[in-house]
Amino acid sequence: xxxxxxxxxxxxxxxxxxxxxFAVLCRADNSAIQEAGVSAAKMIAGEGMQRLVMxxxxxxxxxxxxxxxxxxxxxxxxxxxxxxxxxKASFFLLxxxxxxxxxxxKRMYREGHLIGNHTYNHVQLDRISDAGAREEILKTNNxxxxxxxxxxxxxxxxxxxxxxxxxFCVEMIPVFWTIDTLDWKTQNVQxxxxxxxxxxxxxxxxxxxxxxxxxxxxxxxxxxELTEQGYExxxxxxxxxx
Ligand SMILES: [Zn+2]
Numbered sequence: 478x479x480x481x482x483x484x485x486x487x488x489x490x491x492x493x494x495x496x497x498x499f500a501v502l503c504r505a506d507n508s509a510i511q512e513a514g515v516s517a518a519k520m521i522a523g524e525g526m527q528r529l530v531m532x533x534x535x536x537x538x539x540x541x542x543x544x545x546x547x548x549x550x551x552x553x554x555x556x557x558x559x560x561x562x563x564x565k566a567s568f569f570l571l572x573x574x575x576x577x578x579x580x581x582x583k584r585m586y587r588e589g590h591l592i593g594n595h596t597y598n599h600v601q602l603d604r605i606s607d608a609g610a611r612e613e614i615l616k617t618n619n620x621x622x623x624x625x626x627x628x629x630x631x632x633x634x635x636x637x638x639x640x641x642x643x644x645f646c647v648e649m650i651p652v653f654w655t656i657d658t659l660d661w662k663t664q665n666v667q668x669x670x671x672x673x674x675x676x677x678x679x680x681x682x683x684x685x686x687x688x689x690x691x692x693x694x695x696x697x698x699x700x701x702e703l704t705e706q707g708y709e710x711x712x713x714x715x716x717x718x719x
Pocket of ligand 1: 635
């Protein structure tokens with residue numbers, strides 16, 4: 478019996494020790510679980526945040542660019558639509574069209590659009606003398622500077638004709654395009670849309686002219702459609718600089 482009692486006593490002690498160890502393990506386990514939970518939560522929140530940031534960074538970027546303005550009738554209509562949508566575009570202005578439309582240029586600048594140069598008289602730069610090309614460009618730059626207080630850095634050469642080396646002589650960066658909408662030729666919203674839809678991709682630079690009602694309609698339709706598809710509209714400098 479005594480042997481049995483001792484055994485019983487040992488069993489009670491063992492059970493007590495086991496219980497104590499179990500209790501310690503449980504506490505340890507609970508805090509471990511808590512820690513794991515916190516770090517998991519942190520990880521999830523962190524990953525979620527990281528995912529959002531990555532998605533934002535990964536959004537394909539495109540640029541709407543408009544030549545030959547400012548136009549007294551249609552440019553402001555376009556600016557209204559872009560403002561409503563919070564979209565920035567790039568405008569390459571003709572020096573000769575600025576006169577009388579200074580307020581439109583001021584508004585473009587105030588609303589964060591990129592303002593570039595498209596020569597004074599819409600000349601083909603590789604067909605005139607270097608001095609003539611320089612004058613066409615600098616005269617337009619000066620007109621823009623007088624209005625915005627900022628000297629343009631970018632220029633779109635009419636007809637895409639750029640004589641090699643001109644950038645060194647006028648210190649400007651020529652900007653071309655990847656999608657020619659031929660908006661001036663067709664003046665047809667559906668045709669403009671289908672040309673863009675067929676060719677759009679990350680980094681696309683879309684060429685349009687803000688002097689037609691059809692262009693304004695097409696540009697704003699594209700703004701809605703391509704935003705919906707996940708594209709981000711940026712000023713063209715963000716696509717051409719490394
Ligand atoms: Zn042009």
